[in-house]
Amino acid sequence: MRGFFYRLGNTIQHFMRGRYGIDEFGSFLLFSGMFLSLLSLIKVKIFVWLWIPSFALIIWSYVRCFSKKIDKRRRELVRYQKIKNRIRDKFAYWRRRFRERKTHKYYRCRLCKTVLRVPKGKGKIEITCPKCKGRITKKT
Numbered sequence: 001m002r003g004f005f006y007r008l009g010n011t012i013q014h015f016m017r018g019r020y021g022i023d024e025f026g027s028f029l030l031f032s033g034m035f036l037s038l039l040s041l042i043k044v045k046i047f048v049w050l051w052i053p054s055f056a057l058i059i060w061s062y063v064r065c066f067s068k069k070i071d072k073r074r075r076e077l078v079r080y081q082k083i084k085n086r087i088r089d090k091f092a093y094w095r096r097r098f099r100e101r102k103t104h105k106y107y108r109c110r111l112c113k114t115v116l117r118v119p120k121g122k123g124k125i126e127i128t129c130p131k132c133k134g135r136i137t138k139k140t
């Protein structure tokens, strides 16, 4: 039996040589595919159709895993991470904004769209944008 697993391991290792394997994006695809397939098991009419995207996501993760186009897969990973970070930063921003809703106000600079954070309850103040030095007057 040990010999069998040893040979199986060797075969897999040989098969995976020069192939991309699993990365963060691959496991994301796989897990979201599995998640959708679980949802599709719920007895709700619209959820039944989720097996299609679920199947597609799982196939996609396998295709990436066995792909020999390493460069292309790496670029996909970078693109995925960029999008993920953007979403994470957005969430962090809104969470902070909500947490500080009683102490700070948020404005957007008219010129460069930078978000400006100022303490609340200071009356009418002039805010200078640290990025473009543009000024706005606001009541806080």
Ligand SMILES: [Zn+2]
Binding pocket: 109, 110, 111, 112, 113, 114, 129, 130, 131, 132, 133, 134
């Ligand atoms: Zn500005």
